[in-house]
Amino acid sequence: MFKAVIFDMDGVLIDSEPLWHQAEQQILGGLGVDFGREPRLQSTGLTTAAVIAHWYQHQPWPALSPAQVHQQIINFVAHGISTAGLPKTGLLPLLAQLQQQQLALAVATNSPKILLDTTLTRLGIGHYFSAQCHLELVQHGKPAPDIYLLAAKKLGVAPQHCLVFEDSFAGISAAKAAGMTVVAIPAEHEWTDAKFAIADRKIRCYTELDETSLPINLTG
Structure with a gap:
């Protein structure tokens, strides 16, 4: 769950x-x-x-x-x-939906704090995330699992109960190494790349995440 x-x-x-x-x-x-x-x-x-x-x-x-x-x-x-900077298509409705479902939310990025703060301010979404994890908080960045384990710890949720959205192989590898379930959102030019097979699900856009098309139930 x-x-x-x-x-x-x-x-x-x-x-x-x-x-x-x-x-x-x-x-x-x-x-x-x-x-x-x-x-x-x-x-x-x-x-x-x-x-x-x-x-x-x-x-x-x-x-x-x-x-x-x-x-x-x-x-x-x-x-x-x-x-x-613009949000990914479908992101804002998804965040609102997840918040309504009372799921804990975090961001975990290989970028430094200044870019995380700049992004959250630009998009106006900082209030959604109970944990905001950036590269400066961990010893090893992705593909090491450190930052995902830190996010889970800050949320107080076991890794196996965390769902991750990632676009890169390094990030997917990090989340899988942390014991989490991963939905990959590859760039269009990488859509057919076999490396993304390690993810549990692959989507092109958040708008695919509705009740009929999502085999991974966000609420368990």
Whole structure:
């Protein structure tokens, strides 16, 4: 029986994944990183630090430190969210429905606190979440299960009673490692990717979650 629902943030609460890719292309590309060279990286769902560390190891740049590049990327994404961020289609009615069902709600993101705060403020949804977990609260980001275990602990709900919405393989892996049930919301270009088979359910949009189409009953 599900007692809590935990949401990832980027690509799940808000359409921010394009901003991350734009930031990487503009800032890392401006430093000379060639994204076509091996070893390539699927960065969705990874921490910003992990993405920067990967490219710095294989294509180091002389101008800025990884920490400076990290801050530039965070600033780029924060500005984009605060000025033009939009909720995922169907999110707002879903949050209201879950609240009405008296389910505990949390957000668990690999992003830092500033981006979590910016997103919740932009969308006006902070009041829905009893637990707000960001990267700075855990030792290891996704795909480690730490942040999902922290969210469950803060909600006072056992992991097996938590339902998670995730859009990335790293995030799905983290939630599954935490012992939770996962609904995947892949980006359209990844819809047919076999890696999402580890999720318990796959949807394109929250509007699919009605009583007739949801085999995973949100209320148990």
